[in-house]
Amino acid sequence: MSVRSDVLDQFKLVAQEQDKQLGSLGDDVPLLDLGLDSLGFAIVVSRLEAVLGVDPFSDDEGVSFPVNLGEFVGFYENAVQKRR
């Protein structure tokens, strides 16, 4: 499984659980237009920590927050890369 597919899977699963309609999953779609609210994002990030073993949002150095889906996937790919 690639990081990208893990990320997309979690978005789909959480949207389904939260009864939200997920929009298109293109790289340039703004994160806040995907159809998940803050709670939904929080759950995605929590599940990804369990699946991928990383939580790039908790970096104490402060982070440049991802704004679209492509950046979000890249954010996790980098974190997984860094850990290896």
Added chain:
Amino acid sequence: MRTPCKSVASLKEAIAVGGIVPRGSLVGAQHRVGLGDFLQGSAIAADVETLRGRSVLIASADPFLTALALIELDGAARRMILFPPDLALEHLPYVMRYAEVDAVVSDGSFLTGASLGTATHSICRPTLVAAKRLHGERLATEWILLTSGTTGRPKMVLHTLASLAGAIDASPSPTPVIWGTFYDIRRYGGLQIFLRAVLTHSSLVMAGPGEPAAGYLQRAGEAGITHISGTPSHWRRALMCPEAECIAPRYVRLSGEIADQAILNSLRSFYPNAAISHAFATTEAGVAFDVRDELSGFPVGTLADAPGVEMKVVDGTLRIRSGRTAKCYLGENPPVLKDAEGFVDTGDALDLRDGRYYFQGRRDGVINVGGLKIHPEEVEAVINRHPRVRLALVKSKKNPITGSLVVADVLLEDFSVPDAEDAGELQRTLKQFCRESLAPHKVPTAIRFVPSLAFSASGKLVRSHG
């Protein structure tokens, strides 16, 4: 020079202070009213005098209307009850009974279908109509704020304008200030910003009901906001919008949740020209202090140095005494708000490391999901109603987006721990069961089945917090 707001008798008098028309405006998603307009106009028109001395519940979908009603009624009503937008109407009879509500001001549709008993009902409108300024006797209006309680019933916290405005410096700013906030003004954090704007004759740009962060940021940017507040969760969400670039604040304020170093650093790099501070305040204890060194936690010296506030740490939690604390709770068998010496126990546990205190979560286990507080007992009571469940333990899991999430350990009726496939099915069932009676942020995001739960010698479920 610092002008204490304690001298301010009512919001309308504060607007009229100085004898000049104040420059600030209240800006909602659809409407705008100048503070000076209140000197000649009214949003409740003919009805303000009929509400004099009454206990008035203010309920509206749009916080903009609540803002107008607060200005109209402060100093005239005996009591104002700020009904929050997300409180279920099933709690309305309880609130009305124990806050002794005998009048309601609404937007005309928010309370449709609700029974108001013998209370009168007036409509607040988003545009002011000409009205004479009346000089009736001014009352010290009580402000009732609603917060979450252990059973789902709201706790009603009684303040006055003096206690709410105790931390506000009312001297005018040399350069115009335009406030923004991600908070709803019916929450303590948002109300602080509303009062700051009105008492200092500044403007406030408010989010509309359900307005997405992106749209709000765009409007705030167009309005030229200079100062903006929100919880760390609000800020994390804002930084994920391209529209975060629409604003260029001089001052960024965080409150309502633990501000971690990650969000402080992210804001620093995103808004390089802003002063950034995180404040500690609770609905009950009031505003205690601001931390301006851009580090999480706060220096030990803050406990002794906060102007106008006495603080101490007893049994690991922060206790506060000041003129900004609430007076008491209203309600059925209201809990005690202050101890015999007048200190409020915030319930926030502190850990001392290298000369700095860090917040460790809540002693009573209250879970803070993006600024919304959840009592684990309320969620446990729901899970425990499911026939397959013997007992549930609900706790907090740290999360970088919302601060915390709700999770649960569940002991099944037959003490079994299901295998992965059955567990998945049962987790889905229990979450659905919770969704039927709980708000989304209260539904456990993860459920773990355990073979046992620990009990203390006194027979209580062992909770480990922090």
